[in-house]
Amino acid sequence: xxxxxxxxxxxxxxxxxxxxxxxxxxxxxxxxxxxxxxxxxxxxxxxxxxxxxxxxxxxxxxxxxxxxxxxxxxxxxxxxxxxxxxxxxxxxxxxxxxxxxxxxxxxxxxxxxxxxxxxxxxxxxxxxxxxxxxxxxxxxxxxxxxxxxxxxxxxxxxxxxxxxxxxxxxxxxxxxxxxxxxxxxxxxxxxxxxxxxxxxxxxxxxxxxxxxxxxxxxxxxxxxxxxxxxxxxxxxxxxxxxxxxxxxxxxxxxxxxxxxxxxxxxxxxxxxxxxxxxxxxxxxxxxxxxxxxxxxxxxxxxxxxxxxxxxxxxxxxxxxxxxxxxxxxxxxxxxxxxxxxxxxxxxxxxxxxxxxxxxxxxxxxxxxxxxxxxxxxxxxxxxxxxxxxxxxxxxxxxxxxxxxxxxxxxxxxxxxxxxxxxxxxxxxxxxxxxxxxxxxxxxxxxxxxxxxxxxxxxxxxxxxxxxxxxxxxxxx
Amino acid sequence: xxxxxxxxxxxxxxxxxxxxxxxxxxxxxxxxxxxxxxxxxxxxxxxxxxxxxxxxxxxxxxxxxxxxxxxxxxxxxxxx
Numbered sequence: 279x280x281x282x283x284x285x286x287x288x289x290x291x292x293x294x295x296x297x298x299x300x301x302x303x304x305x306x307x308x309x310x311x312x313x314x315x316x317x318x319x320x321x322x323x324x325x326x327x328x329x330x331x332x333x334x335x336x337x338x339x340x341x342x343x344x345x346x347x348x349x350x351x352x353x354x355x356x357x358x359x360x361x362x363x364x365x366x367x368x369x370x371x372x373x374x375x376x377x378x379x380x381x382x383x384x385x386x387x388x389x390x391x392x393x394x395x396x397x398x399x400x401x402x403x404x405x406x407x408x409x410x411x412x413x414x415x416x417x418x419x420x421x422x423x424x425x426x427x428x429x430x431x432x433x434x435x436x437x438x439x440x441x442x443x444x445x446x447x448x449x450x451x452x453x454x455x456x457x458x459x460x461x462x463x464x465x466x467x468x469x470x471x472x473x474x475x476x477x478x479x480x481x482x483x484x485x486x487x488x489x490x491x492x493x494x495x496x497x498x499x500x501x502x503x504x505x506x507x508x509x510x511x512x513x514x515x516x517x518x519x520x521x522x523x524x525x526x527x528x529x530x531x532x533x534x535x536x537x538x539x540x541x542x543x544x545x546x547x548x549x550x551x552x553x554x555x556x557x558x559x560x561x562x563x564x565x566x567x568x569x570x571x572x573x574x575x576x577x578x579x580x581x582x583x584x585x586x587x588x589x590x591x592x593x594x595x596x597x598x599x600x601x602x603x604x605x606x607x608x609x610x611x612x613x614x615x616x617x618x619x620x621x622x623x624x625x626x627x628x629x630x631x632x633x634x635x636x637x638x639x640x641x642x643x644x645x646x647x648x649x650x651x652x653x654x655x656x657x658x659x660x661x662x663x664x665x666x667x668x669x670x671x672x673x674x675x676x677x678x679x680x681x682x683x684x685x686x687x688x689x690x691x692x693x694x695x696x697x698x699x700x701x702x703x704x705x706x707x708x709x710x711x712x713x714x715x716x717x718x719x720x721x722x723x724x725x726x727x728x729x730x731x732x733x734x735x736x737x738x739x740x741x742x743x744x745x746x747x748x749x750x751x752x753x754x
Numbered sequence: 755x756x757x758x759x760x761x762x763x764x765x766x767x768x769x770x771x772x773x774x775x776x777x778x779x780x781x782x783x784x785x786x787x788x789x790x791x792x793x794x795x796x797x798x799x800x801x802x803x804x805x806x807x808x809x810x811x812x813x814x815x816x817x818x819x820x821x822x823x824x825x826x827x828x829x830x831x832x833x834x
Contacts, residue, residue, distance in 0.1 A: 352811075419815050573790075578813045581794045588791060624791060 281528045282481055289316070294535055302459050309433040309456075309536070316438040320401070328369045328403050329436060335361045336410035337431045340417040340424035355418040359411055366407045374605030402442050404602055408567055409435050413449045415571055422449045430456050437538070439529040443522065445541045445563040452538070460537030468726060469719050473531030475733040476715050480524030482741035483704035488517035490697065490742070492663070499669045504681030507673050514663045515656045519547065520708065522561070546712065548655070551647035553619040556655055568599050588624050593617035603662075608670065612662040619654055700740040707736055757804070757826055761819070764803055768796045778820030804830055 293312040300308050317325050339358025343351045367375075383390055413435070416422035425431040434452050495502055495510035502510075526543040533540045541563050550556035557565040573595040580587030593614070600613020661670035711733075718729060737743075755763070766774045769787050782788040788796070800822070801807055806829040816822050 419811065421815070574814065575810060577790060577794060578797070578810060581798055584794060584798070585791070588794060627791065 281525065281532075282478055285319070289319070290532065290535075297460075297536060298462060305460060306427075306429045306433045306456060309437060310429060313433070313436040313438040313441065317402070317436075317441075322401060324369060325402060328365055329406055332362055332365055332403075332406055332410050333428075333432050333435055335365075336414055336435070337425070337428050340414055341426075343414070343417050344424045351418060355414055358414050362407050362410050362414075366403055370403055371601075371605045404604075405441060405444050405446060406435060408446050408564075408602070412446070412567060412571060416449055422453075425449070425453055437533070439532040439536075440540055443525045443529070444561070445526060445529070445543045446567050447541060447563070451541060455538050458537075462535065462537060466534045466537065470531040470534035471730060472715060472718055472726070473527045473534065475531075475730060475737070476711065477524040477527030477529075477531060479704075479711070479733050479737055479741075480520040480527065480708065482737050482743065483700070484708050485517050485521035485524060486742035487697065487701045487704060487740075488513045488520070492517055496663050496665065496669075496673075499664065499672050499676075503676040503679040506681065507677040511656055511660050511673060511677060515548070515652075515659050516705070518659060518662075519544070548652050549648055550651050550655075551644055552623055552651055553616065553654060554623050556651055557616075557620070564599075568595055572598060585624065589621040592620045592624065596620065607667050608661050608664055611667050611670065612658050615658040615661065619658075704736070704740050707732075757830065758823060760803065761800065761823060761826065764796070764799045765819075768792060768799055776819050778818065778823060780819040781817065800826065806830060 547560035576591035596617030603609040664670035
């Protein structure tokens with residue numbers, strides 16, 4: 279049941295009706311049940327079992343941590359995190375580990391059979407695990423009191439609009455909202471519609487259209503060289519942004535209708551002037567998570583090694599970030615690239631005094647920095663999308679080679695000419711809307727209806743309707 | 755020199771600003787150049803000058819200069 283399906287619209291209508299007909303004290307139960315039904319519809323075996331056990335371990339762990347001596351707190355915190363990570367490892371990463379380990383053993387003992395284990399749950403669990411770990415850490419660090427009511431805790435971790443692709447919500451941001459009385463104001467309804475329509479537009483008009491070109495190229499990169507590889511790489515950078523931020527907007531819009539504000543996840547990431555700046559703008563709830571719960575503890579552990587300790591902490595943090603996206607070497611390599619980018623940023627800065635460096639950086643032409651940063655990001659996305667690290671290097675190595683268009687126009691490759699013009703119109707609207715939507719969310723009713731009608735018309739006229747393409751981040 | 759004055763001197767040295775004045779409410783946002791990189795230098799300088807070691811948990815919970823100072827004061831011997 280995807281967000282951009284009729285079945286989700288019907289499901290949402292029923293859940294919202296039941297939610298607002300239920301007395302306030304019992305609404306947590308409606309949210310919990312809606313989440314369980316939503317996950318059941320996904321048809322992923324073992325998903326509910328995995329999420330249920332993660333919720334129980336983390337809820338009980340946090341209750342146990344509270345009001346205990348420091349030694350016990352630390353032990354219980356560690357045990358709970360290990361349990362949560364074990365669930366993730368078991369349901370998601372075991373096949374990857376088995377495959378690579380047995381391939382390694384096979385080198386030394388060729389008579390050994392190459393082992394394999396099935397993937398039990400492929401979606402949703404990674405986001406869930408990050409949330410429960412942040413909850414446990416915040417309770418351990420005494421930033422957040424442990425939730426006393428399992429129902430509210432489950433509603434927080436499993437709230438269906440945000441579970442599969444985030445935003446990764448902290449307990450201190452979401453739990454108080456679930457306890458507070460929910461209200462359906464005309465303002466919230468309006469904001470919800472803006473976000474949902476804007477998300478659908480980005481998904482159906484931009485992302486799915488770009489996918490028509492990107493998918494055939496990346497599924498057989500060696501069949502191409504030159505311009506198609508170059509164009510597909512740029513297109514993918516736009517596709518993943520439109521797709522992922524589109525999902526987040528829909529999630530935020532749907533949450534508004536339940537009286538809940540989810541955390542924004544993107545802030546013009548391709549206008550970043552450096553890689554650290556990119557990570558302050560891209561998948562912000564994720565980057566704050568990895569900074570707070572991975573980078574900072576590692577940085578402090580390696581503090582005596584000063585700058586090199588920071589570099590090591592960055593590389594480890596981003597390698598784990600890559601692996602978090604899925605059990606594949608392409609993601610690990612993508613993470614490694616960002617670890618290296620960030621380390622270079624740190625090392626480069628360390629040669630200058632910070633305060634003087636700051637003044638100098640302001641004088642640097644911003645456009646050049648944006649251009650350079652964007653291209654570093656595009657290069658990393660190639661590995662993120664490629665089917666293997668080798669494919670990624672093939673794309674990088676052949677994108678400037680003579681083009682293999684074989685008499686086919688680039689426009690019509692994988693796209694009819696009308697599709698291409700739909701894409702151009704969609705990209706133009708996306709560009710304008712990116713600056714218009716945040717203002718519209720803040721400023722009342724001005725031009726609201728014009729915007730809504732434009733988006734509805736654009737979605738039906740320019741969108742890729744009826745293909746049912748899943749959201750890209752759905753699989754993480 | 756009391757712990758606060760000593761801490762202020764460390765800040766001035768780490769952030770290369772002899773005019774820098776801190777208060778218990780000062781956060782990383784208030785000091786030019788106080789980022790992840792310089793934060794490590796600051797913590798190392800504090801640990802060396804005060805002859806103390808912070809725990810991982812303490813380092814994760816510092817929100818402002820006041821938190822840092824409170825942790826220092828609980829660790830140092832009177833008169834040191």
